[in-house]
Amino acid sequence: MAPSKKAGKKLGGLLSSVTASSGGGDGGKAKVTKADWSEGFKKKKSAGVPDMTLLSTITNEAINENIKQRFNNQEIYTYIAHVLISVNPFRDLGIYTPDTLASYRGKNRLEMTPHVFAVAEAAYYKMNNEKENQCVIISGESGAGKTEAAKRIMQYIAAVSAAEEAQGGSGIEGIREMVLATNPLLESFGCAKTLRNDNSSRHGKYLEIMFNGMGQPVGAQITNYLLEKNRVVGQIRDERDFHIFYQFTKGASAEQKEAFGLQGPDAYAYTSRSGCLGVKSIDDVSDFHETLRAMQVIGLSADEQNSIFRVLATILWLGNVDFVEGDDGNAKISDTGVTDFAAYLMSVEGGVLGKVLLNRTMETQRGGRRGSVYEVPQNVAQANSGRDALAKALYNNLFEWIVSRVNVSMAPKAATEYVIGVLDIYGFEIFQDNSFEQLCINYVNEKLQQIFIELTLKAEQEEYVNEQIKWTPIKFFDNAVVCELIEGKRPAGIFATLNDATATAHADPSAADNSFIQRSQMLSANPNFEPRGNKFLIKHYAGDVLYNIPGMTDKNKDTLVKDILDLIEGSKDPFLQSLFPDKVDQSSKKRPPTAGDKIKQSANDLVTNLMRCQPHYIRTIKPNQNRSPSEYDDKAILHQIKYLGLQENIRVRRAGFAYRAEFSKMIQRFYLLSPSTSYAGDYIWQGDDRSGCERILTDAKISKDEWQMGVTKAFIKNPETLFYLEGERDRYWHTMASRIQRAWRAHVRRKHEAATRIQRFWRSQKETLVYARKRDYGHEVLAGRKERRRFSLLGMRKFYGDYLDVGGNSPAGGLLRNAAGISGNERVDFSSRGELLVTKFGRSSKLSPRFIIVSDKAVYFVVTTQKDGQVSTTLDRKIPIASIRTIAMTNLRDDFVAFNIPPCEEGDPIFTCALKTEMMCAILTITGGSTTVAIGPTITYAKKKDKQATIKAVKNEAVSGDGQYKSSTITVGSGESPSSVSAAQPPRKPKVKKAAKAAPAGMAGRATNRPTAVVLPGASRPSAPPAVANGTSTTASALKPPAAPVAAAAAASGTARVAPSIPGKARAAPPAPPPPPPSQPAAPAKEMYKALYAFAGQEGEMNLVKGELVEVKQKDDNGWWMITKNGSEGWAPSNYLKLVESAPPPPPPAARRPPPPPASNGTSAAPSAFSAARAAAASGTSSPASSRPTSMIGASGKAAPPAPKPKPSIPAKPSVGAKPAGMGLGAPIPPSAPAAPTAPGTGAKPAMPGRPPVPSAARPAPAGGPAKVGAVQKPAGLSGQLDLAAA
Ligand SMILES: Nc1ncnc2c1ncn2[C@@H]1O[C@H](COP(=O)(O)OP(=O)(O)OP(=O)(O)O)[C@@H](O)[C@H]1O
């Protein structure tokens, strides 16, 4: 199943844009999502540029600087377009975790930061989607990380192909595991510790993983190149043989040790002479088990494994065959026990092996015909050389056998559709002494460079042609001429010349070398070749290399002497024979292929192979020679940068245009930059992609010579232009973020203000609700029947009820209570002053001052009288509530009230009370509304028992005040209309300031005219939002007008008696009176904040002047505080403000007088605080007088000092019509993971039946010591030479 691509999601910012047109899994039309504002947050702070095509200055130094910055920032990967540059970090950066791997899965390489996983993903994705073979070519010097990179590629492909299978596919069981197992197996046999790398690959490897059409691995194949066989027989100091020798000698089982006479690595010349038996970073024993496990995974049988270890043991023992010079000057074996044991391991006669090692069969040739055959004894050096040749051949062929065996196991089990190849081969080598090996290695590198040029540089330039872009072609060094110099046939190149020289000089290597020297003169016609005596120089693409000719023809001949081949052919070990499949053809006259022929063949095969693939390049760089994770060796890296040709790479890439992207991708990245293509983050361009790109670039004010439109892509010339576009894009998000912040702050402020308003409103309502109900009840009861006094229509008044505190604790109230004889469980609901119409016999009735008290039981009229200079307050009259049948009043504004009670001698009381409506409501609440209220032009009452009388009310505008009474007639001026409603409640505090605008001016207008968003190029259109239902259905109900208030019943005319409903009928008790307004606390000291810096705010924000003091009104967690300054409010960054230490707070205010204990009577309607306040008020310490009507007590309305003693005089009669300014009692009256041949002689080890004793392994002298006769020679010019490249 082809993986899906979520292209378009850009995380890598600049990177993504830069390489938008190059390789990497970006094939196919990508779907594009809306630009992601949060990308800025996901971006890791990157050092330098992630793609060096964006470097402003293209010099090796600039490249070095960029790589350095990134290395220091732990960014080891950098692109040059689709070429990945990787610097060895020499430490675990934690960047190959399953999570990281997963994060690259399915992503366009361009979306992510440079990574080897991105290259692997690009290869895998392209294979699946573009149906093409892929190859990853990894190059770089020893220790730069090629093998590691190859392993990561394999890791990635194994993981993702497994994931694909998990999604329903079925790969070939075990292929993935085998592919991964080839790593430890081939590393054990093909890698060795060198001075430059503890795990240096001593061969080149090309691994091809084969996939079926579903992207699942079905097989794999490994092609091996140039194993460094010289290493088997010797290494320079501190280097080691191939890892497997150490693993085997250290980790072999007891049976293996017994069977192969195995001892430690220090017992064998080949493994010990270099003086390095162990490596700090390597655990040979554990690696051995890992090798065994890998052999198992790959399917090597126990016999096969045993045969492999037998060959390894043979090589080790051969290394210990020591030659000494005999009297005849010929070599002789110093200890035949060793040869016999080695022969035993080889399944040949011990004598035969010794003979082969000491003699060489020669055949004379005459005129091309075979002559006589005779044996030539060898001297010690020749014998050593013959022995080593055998060892090397054994190892080399063993290695090749292993590779082919692995290939048998991994042979594709199903049809192969595509292949992904991973090439991990030696990098270019320049040593102090360069020989045939370097020539071969460097030749292969030249071939690879050719591919690079062909596929990268030429391809790049072809793109410009295809896109019809005008550009100036760039010259680059085409190394085809060097390849021809080495491999050419006509004229003959170096390999052909070497072959000719090798064929002419038969047994004498030096004669052949000389022949080459002469012939090579012919090569000097090539400008890249210079003969220099017994050396020659080649000008490679990566630098000039001087090669030593001595020994070269012999290495090129690369054939084992016939005696050795005959020896092996005579072995009884089929495995050993199978290692040398090319039987000695005694009659053949045909020259066997030389090493040069072989390498040429395999290099060309490789090239042919690679050319069939889409290439991906990884160029590795080694930052230092010390394996240090922190050292960055500028000089060494500069050298690598030069020979890797990074600069040319960038130049060609940049020659034309630094950036190119398909139109759709360009749009997706930059559409935000033009108002014609973007509105509020949505893509709105209606035209084609090409015109969209043009519009964007034009609107972004990019000059026309900076960009060109190709056929499918847009090209931008300089990186600076791209940087600018990227910068503008970032700025866009920044600006949007600022706007959002501003709007948010305004929203928060508005929210707070709204909350404050609501709270304030509620508080005021809570307080006044009770009063408003009382007031409205009054209106209800009067039912528009009586003209009103203005005071009765106030927007707000506190209906305290017990104005005289008769139910409270004030002395004055107590006095009245006592006087009235009100019991402790009796509740006082109303008390006020009034005047009772007193009839005196024979005289006209007269109004006389009274204290009117309404309790839940009765209405009391208390009178204060003075008699003989003695003031006394006494109950004048008590009328049980139940007895009041009717409360009669006139329809005019006068204050007259009469209670119709059962007949009695005193008749019905008729009196005046300015708060008569409140009083009347109190009585109705007590009686459950059973008392009738009669309102009419006249009041009928019983003047005396059985004597009804009528008082009529008459208007007379001439009469001031609340009217006059005379002769059963009340004369009063016009009042407010009977249908009058109370005035609107007055605002308690000044209006709050209007909240900051939620959106800047003009936004609202844009919203209504906003363009329609269009689907971004390649993106799928989002589904439409659900259609809005019939516009009228859902909201209709909400639009209904609020229910009309229930109209009060129309008042019947005349004297109709209306029984009024009770307010809050469920309530048993009358509404509790609100607490009295607290006394004003001492104002806390204001916290002042000092502006640490100046701040220039924007809309809704407050400017700060450094040093000024401001007050913080509200602290938000988002870092912004609302401050006030000079009367205005605005937001300011909190970190700009510092609290100013203030002076100690002022002393606490004097304690208030504790409130009195709650009233013992549960029915008490008055909270104690209220009572306390009233008490205080009564004592004259507090004066909540503003909302209390005055005048009910003192006619003057003026608070009078506490009166220890009430004045003996009866307060003056409130003047009718006088606005009661405060009903308080401030008034002067009353008051809060074999068997064998013949046994040789003796041995140190217990001999196995039929097998020679294990000779005691000579402890070879270390390499650095005096050269032992016959000692292993230091291999010329291969391993371990000073790597000039790295020096
Ligand atoms: N990406 C990496 N992360 C961490 N360590 C690394 C990385 N690449 C390489 N190394 C370290 O560097 C060592 C050398 O790397 P590697 O063996 O891949 O080099 P090489 O290029 O294959 O060299 P040679 O040509 O000698 O085979 C590794 O064993 C490992 O310790």
Ligand SMILES: [Mg+2]
């Ligand atoms: Mg390697």
